[in-house]
Amino acid sequence: MTNSENSSGSILQWLGFRGARGGRSVDGKPAFANGAGNVFQQARRHLLDEIAAFLLTYELDVTPNNLLTAHGAFSGSNPALARKIAQHVTAGLAVTQEWLDEITAADETIDKHDGIQHLMARLETTLESFSKNANDTRSATADYTDELEQHVAELDQVQGTGQILSSLADLAKAMLERTRKLETDMRRSEEEAKALRRSLEKARREAEIDHMTGLPNRRAFEAVLEREYRDARASFDPLTVAFCDIDHFKRINDTHGHDAGDRVIRLIAEMLATISDDNCHVARHGGEEFVMLFRGISLSEAHKKLDGLREQMAERRLRNRKTDEPLGQITFSAGIADVFDFSDPRAALKAADEALYTAKQGGRNQVIIAPKGGAQAA
Template identity: 60%
Template sequence: MTTKTTSSSEPVGRLLDWLGLRYSRSGAPRSASDAPDPSGARDLSRQARRDLVAAIANFLIEHDLDVSPANLLIAHSAFSGSNPQLARRIALRAQSAEGVDQPWMDEIGGEDEGRQSKADLDRLMTRLETNLETFQTRSKAAHQMTRDYGSELEDHLTDLEQLQKTGQIVSNLADLAKTMLERTRKAEDEMRRSEDEAKSLRRSLARAKRDAEVDYLTGLPNRRAFEALLERHYREAREQPIALSVAFCDIDNFKAINDAHGHDAGDRVLKVIADTLAHISNDNCHVARHGGEEFVMLFRGLTPAEAAQRLNDARERLADRRLINRKTDEPFGVVTFSGGVADLFGYSDPRAALKAADEALYRAKESGRNRIEIA
């Protein structure tokens, strides 16, 4: 998405002042506490923050939106690169006849609240799993203690019964020991059942967590699983170090396929693309469904040029196929996808690299589709 910088705009200037920034002579937003760098070196991280604030400010002012926490969060997600799909939605909406207005922003905010509810559910699941593990550990220890206690009671009971001349007191003690042993064995059985139930619940919880990280339609990891994988590989690749590239892929003219053949047929096309991309994945190449008709990939040990070549080979194989709707025997025609690739270490952080890959994908779409662009 391209954002126009209007440094001369008075409303934008006021908003930047409100956010604790002001303009330098060059027109770029600058913190009031900034001092000139005597060496003249450029602080990329600080400049990126300034550009982000300017982009958010221009967006809110240009579309006459409220300076509210909800709008600021949405704009930050879109312009920071943390949610490329949202950025594309905003770009398409801005180009449409409806335009970006406050009611539409409120609708987007409602969707974010749904995602936040999902995050809350994830935290509750994690807490439940921890509590189950603690319960199972303690229950196992109590089970062992009860079993040991029962064994000792049984030994004492045997000794008491072997005494033939002990009298009524010993006989009473023996009866009492029998009763205690029966109760101990019953408690042991109940604890064993509790352990089995806890194990079963933990297995169910593990399955639920796996299901929450898998896209139900394609069987690929979903966006949540990919973000966790990206974080881990990014950390490992920085320590080694090795090349790390990321890519976004998007099915070309997917809406036209849905309109012409129906959503069921569109789902089958999604699966074909997923299988095509999964075919080139391995331990060093990971693919996930990012949402809608968009997929995201991580290439470990490959430069952007090498990753783009892998994607381009897959793109050509798909473009050579002639897909047919098996339910109607009508041809889909040529089904293609476009892609954008970026170097994860060519940017300040993974989010910025993802945003660059998404922008490269957008260029591929604007340049005619069915092509791979490198950021």
Template identity: 60%
Template sequence: MTIGSTISREPVGRLLGYLGLRRPRSDAPASSDAPDPGGVRQARRNLIAAIGGFLIENDLEVSPANLLVAHSAFSGRNPQLARQIARRSRSREGVSQQWINEVTSEETQHETRADLDRLMARLETNLDAFQTRSRAAHQMTRDYGSELEEHLTDLERLQKTGQIVSSLADLAKAMLERTRKAEDEMRRSEEEAKSLRRSLARAQRDAEVDYLTGLPNRRAFEALLERHYREARETPVALSVAFCDIDNFKAINDAHGHEAGDRVLKVIADTLAQISDDNCHVARHGGEEFVMLFRGLTPTEAAARLDGARARLADRRLVNRKTDTPFGVVTFSGGVADVFGYPGPRAALKAADDALYRAKEAGRNRVEIA
């Protein structure tokens, strides 16, 4: 199914009813006769038709969660989700409720990470402000204590000054003691702030690593891509992106189990990591998908490097060491695109994604250039 496709009037009516909307009465003027500046109403009808068609054609429940998924995909809010749905629709597995639940879980985790990133950034900003103010207060307290100590020494040197000076000396001693305590507390606060910053840095690193493969995750890759895109645009240099997807991965999981499937994912990750360097970065994008960034390489050069890794993997004969059962030939397909051949990095990623699925349709175990 394609975005914007139409469905019969009866399913649309049921969907409108579910949404708490009503279809116009049969005696009401035709909606096409009413003014529709900018085609807003027609766009809404197309969106409702696309959502309804998606749910009905895939036999999905008309639930709030499924409606949110469909709306995110077909409204343009989440182009990546739309591509995932389109790919899944073209595959033999098709779109199922179980797959929708898995996708929803992944998206929720991604949104949670984004929220965590914002919170950590705010915490880091607050830590900066605290440390700056704490250092200033610490220095002021230290200077005050030093000056007070000098006055106290002068007072104690005076001879026969009487009770007033003696009282002043006692008061100055008490003030100096409290000042030193305050200075110690500020020093401890600074050490705690430094420790918290180190923990924050570790948490940020952990949040950018895929726990299974040890590669950077999707969030880390997106930040890396944006940075390299800005830098490469300022100093003209080639920039290519690639999507890779393990061929027939579901069959591996079905035949050998998910634990064995995880080990295959690690093998693919290691294979791609072997061609990585300072200008070639690989990350796990999610599921059985990997994404790569090639700086200084044209799409043809990047495709050649990726194809070399594909060929080396295809020559291997992997065995499930726990059962001594051969996995058979494990391969992946890839798609490569020129980042500067499209309006922006996201558009280039979509082009690489489309090239990947041309490789799939052409027989798998190959790399295509967008």
């Protein structure tokens, strides 16, 4: 070779020529070529022959370091080392173990430095990635810190690998039990919530029922009146409201007692309820007073229904169950009004109450229709 810029291939060729005495066949071709099966095998065999020729030519020991040095120079994996060897041989210098150890030591230092730099670069990249992931993980697992600390504290109390594994299994079982208990508690809470809703619904219904008569109370009636008023106005259905009051009720209580008075209230409620349906609502307004709402029938038809009940009641003769004394004739008076003859349902209720007062003042036991404008008329 003529200069130090020759490639590693040149030194391989030179070393191959130099090693022909021990590495080539009699025809000048590489010894492995006679039976080569493919190109890959040929390359492998050629590399092995060149490494062997290098070590044998310069009487170098077959050591791991020498094999690695020769492999780096002849395989092309370390071109810098191959150039150093080529320069040394071209200068006519002997390749000794001492020199080889010297250059490989320097080369190892360079390799180590490059490796450290590469490792540090990778580590820095890894740390940046780890820092970002750690920050994300910390944020994502903030809610679990207390529980993790508790588990770590429990593990610190355990001695031995087997015990740690056993403890981890116990912790997993405990967590599963707690999860199942939580599920059971949630299911129980759900059932309790359903029961509470049912209780609330029942309480709501009970709050709208008059317990003495079983009829809706005043509060429930007001909600019905608002709904029916809205629907009737939209569908152009007639809507009539009426107030009823038991005549001389105080006298009944004073003469025959409150128990008898309560039975009279219940009797009137039963009679009024007989005409109650989806379009006729009856409620106890308070005391001995009742309120009714008729939808889908005219004012005169509603008057006829209510007046018919009044007559039925007046025909009955009741007796005191405790004393067997007669209660005498029990009657009621009523005032009735066309809701749409007034500005709103409350105005109609007021008109029906005024008509009731007129019926009372006019001798009781009658149903008075409230005229438009509030002037009473029979």
